């Protein structure tokens with residue numbers, strides 16, 4: 001017996017995930033996963049016969065995917081924890097197979113636009129989050145000189161709004177004016193970070209909204225029509241122009257139209273450092289849903305036509321969309337009761353992202369699981385400094401896993417939701433797969449069993465930005 005085989009015979013693991021179909025970056029194959037010190041130490045056939053483990057998780061009949069890295073959630077602390085907080089939001093994310101989320105600098109108060117605000121947020125998340133997390137900082141009028149301290153502290157990048165973010169009160173997040181956007185991009189380029197943009201033209205959307213409301217047009221379609229694709233295109237185009245002047249890396253969040261994706265693709269082809277995200281709601285809901293459901297399906301940009309949705313799927317398939325993230329932006333249910341213009345804009349979908357994308361993308365449309373996993377895990381890890389620590393199932397990576405039954409269908413009920421307020425546009429939707437367990441660095445943090453769900457240790461840690469691969473997605 002050779003030395004190599006002998007040493008394998010004595011291998012010890014904390015945990016072996018046995019007998020699952022493992023989703024690797026380029027294939028899906030049956031394998032056992034051996035976990036040591038919270039990291040993936042082996043991915044091989046039949047590990048149990050030649051090793052020892054403190055614990056074995058029987059995954060026969062199940063798929064093992066890299067945990068989703070949800071690069072876009074609003075958990076709203078400090079101050080708005082009664083909308084959603086680290087405890088409930090991270091529980092919902094864990095139940096959805098997410099193992100790391102990146103929290104936006106709004107809608108908490110104070111927003112994460114200076115160091116003291118970041119520290120406040122971290123104190124609230126400490127020991128409370130079920131899964132790992134990283135933080136976005138914010139770019140707002142007046143804080144350009146505070147970006148360096150946030151970068152130094154470990155934010156993964158900065159977010160700015162080109163249209164009004166909503167919310168009321170003092171010290172809330174404000175949209176950027178043109179000069180702040182330009183000066184902010186110069187500074188973010190100097191800091192070597194990415195600027196994430198909510199790209200809708202404020203002049204276009206505010207004028208159309210004012211006109212609609214003045215004419216007494218306050219229905220779902222009136223809201224949708226007040227935020228046309230044109231507003232998205234204009235903002236994307238302007239941001240690309242400033243990025244070209246400043247050399248700032250851009251990431252467009254929640255893009256809703258294939259036309260905007262095309263603008264961004266052309267910029268990539270010109271060599272610009274730019275990426276694009278879309279969300280499960282643009283890929284699974286249409287304007288018929290917002291008419292049917294009302295404000296629970298209100299988001300900005302709004303849901304689009306089914307034809308637009310098909311074009312967006314074509315862009316996803318063509319590899320033109322880099323990242324899929326939830327934009328979980330929750331609120332108390334009462335804030336979804338008013339008319340469409342007054343209700344809170346934001347979809348509470350965090351728990352369903354992975355299941356929706358597997359159901360709609362893989363089960364219904366036949367997109368291979370490694371492809372979906374790239375948009376849900378690998379690309380966000382690479383873009384935002386979490387790779388090679390997180391993002392795929394490979395030796396040496398942290399054992400962040402989503403364990404999925406691809407054969408179990410269920411209908412989402414509000415009682416399934418672990419977020420603070422149990423509204424979601426997906427309630428009543430039939431899903432063709434189900435997350436059975438979620439592991440973070442080898443710890444089981446969530447399990448779904450016939451007698452109910454179990455949330456275990458709240459072992460989530462803050463992941464500071466580190467250089468990783470320098471934010472490069474390709475090459």
Ligand SMILES: NC(=O)N[C@H]1NC(=O)NC1=O
Nearest residue numbers: 165299300329345346347
């Ligand atoms: N403020 C906030 O979270 N807004 C988010 N909601 C939404 O639908 N789009 C957003 O940008």
Ligand SMILES: [Zn+2]
Nearest residue numbers: 072104327329
């Ligand atoms: Zn958002």
